[in-house]
Amino acid sequence: MEREGSEAVSMQALAAEAGVSVGLIYRYFGSKDDILLAVITQVLDAFATQVPAAIEAAGDDPVRRVAAAFGAYCRVIDEHRHAAVLTYRESKSLDADGRARIKRLEVETSQPLRAVVSEGIDAGVLVSDDPDLVAYNLLLLAHAWALKHWYFEQTKNLDSYISAQLALALRAVVAPAHQQEYADLLGG
Amino acid sequence: MEREGSEAVSMQALAAEAGVSVGLIYRYFGSKDDILLAVITQVLDAFATQVPAAIEAAGDDPVRRVAAAFGAYCRVIDEHRHAAVLTYRESKSLDADGRARIKRLEVETSQPLRAVVSEGIDAGVLVSDDPDLVAYNLLLLAHAWALKHWYFEQTKNLDSYISAQLALALRAVVAPAHQQEYADLLGG
Amino acid sequence: MEREGSEAVSMQALAAEAGVSVGLIYRYFGSKDDILLAVITQVLDAFATQVPAAIEAAGDDPVRRVAAAFGAYCRVIDEHRHAAVLTYRESKSLDADGRARIKRLEVETSQPLRAVVSEGIDAGVLVSDDPDLVAYNLLLLAHAWALKHWYFEQTKNLDSYISAQLALALRAVVAPAHQQEYADLLGG
Amino acid sequence: MEREGSEAVSMQALAAEAGVSVGLIYRYFGSKDDILLAVITQVLDAFATQVPAAIEAAGDDPVRRVAAAFGAYCRVIDEHRHAAVLTYRESKSLDADGRARIKRLEVETSQPLRAVVSEGIDAGVLVSDDPDLVAYNLLLLAHAWALKHWYFEQTKNLDSYISAQLALALRAVVAPAHQQEYADLLGG
DNA sequence: AATGAATGAGATTTCATTCAT
């Protein structure tokens, strides 16, 4: 989706990258903004489908559901790494409507994560007076895998990134009485 | 440095914002890239001076030094909010050299934070097998104050952002035996 | 290639003259300098092909070969009059490399003329202790047809210019014993 | 008057070269065109005074007067080498009036040379049916000392340039019966 | 459906000219 090196994305570069002509792109997208919106939407859609699915598949344990949700976020980001960076980089070119829409979608996207964190608190296995912050931070750390990939790739791969970040984040919120129980997630 | 609303930064817009003519900017900067580099460097320089100073002023307690460092990062970011966003948004236009230089500076910039975290671990008051990750996450959360300001400003101001994030982050790393001691930082 | 009257050549003017858009020019040339270089190179290439051909076609007589060479130079200049003037006028905008390249090509371009003059001297039909100067002067007089066209066109057309200049130049170098033989070239 | 290397002449470069401020230049000249016009006029004025003086000083012999005139032209050009090149290079920026004026002055400037050539023909010591061409060519060869200095300086200094060109030119026009008499000018 | 040459509005950059000091 973007060129390494010269990271500007002109339509001609985009077309060359995709191996099609510029004209063809305009058959499917009305404008460059439409493409950006479509790309971003695609990522957000991936969140919308894969995160709830992962939560569902994780069973009933709230902590494991949080872990599953975070892992799913990170995996989606990893699959759309360039698109995720694009979101931060190109959103200036969107008009106010486009940007508002994306912000709204991003907040909606974090909803399942907020929900499982709240579940955990309600169940007494997590402790926090600001579940929204906990959830949003996890989302940020997922984004960071794309944004700061040049840094993290020096020492981690996707799986070790997920477990390291998860261990750190959970240690802050898993109730002391339950920490033993999740030793596998909380790490050494 | 940039307009809210139409977030593209043309030289015309830049000049208008600064209240000078386009030509004058070129008396002080060789190119648009030079301006971007200067802006980013200015932020990184602010980190380089203010973070160590804040750490110094915090006394000897490692946890309070970490807290001071994180607070200083966030305050610098807050003072250069638009510039910080610019770093994520415009770095594509820099050439490879410029980007490499900025990445290097960013890593150097996080060094003091890494140092105080390590101090805390050595002193036995913090517990972590990945102090670099702890430090880098704190840096990310400082950046997030700029990047996701549209979100956080709904519920927090700078001070409450700092204390909320700090409480969360420290709960993950302060040794259980010392948590009582830092109740003021760890929150509720 | 340029407008009589307003002789400045902006890209806009250039595009208008060529009947295409500015953008299209940049599809074929990387910069304005590239265009200038291409135009100049085209003239020098015309010299490189047409002058040797004219010499060849002139037979074995060294004096007639000199005459043919000079005529060919003048005809190429005449066909590229504006481009030739451009060389003198715009070469300032070229970088050092470009200018050096053009100077080298110009000297190479005069080589065939130098060769036929030297032939004539060796054959004893021309007399000069500085054949390079004789050759370079002839090249200059060909250029002059473009540079000083506003002057020469008052009294001469291309053919009369060629024969008048040739008569003058040859009188200085054809050996006295052979002057009779070339009365048709040396004039009244 | 011009920078070697980057040969474009901006007003700021001009001022720096002259060691004064841009503002000061505008106290003495109304516009950049005025400067160019003044520079060119200065050269043409130098011709107007020094060439007739040199002719006068050369005595009565028409051939020696031609030689003196050509030498004077070349010396003036040599003293104003950059200005002479400028004439060819920058005249595009002048308006139609300015260019017309310069062309008129150039023709007037060649008048003394034309006069001495005609004298020589009338006296029977020179032979030519086109004295204007003979005179104008000599003027061109004087200009060439500036225009093609990069070439000629490889093998000649001002004096050897003058005598070599003069020898060549005179051989074409001095009547055969008088060539012995001017052996010192006509060369080996 | 697909192409990519062509467009031209808009971006960056330069520089002759002005003017407060």
Next chain:
DNA sequence: AATGAATGAAATCTCATTCAT
């Protein structure tokens, strides 16, 4: 008289978009 910072119109160059093939 002299400066040089400041201006802004005009130049060069880019690239999203169109359209003939």
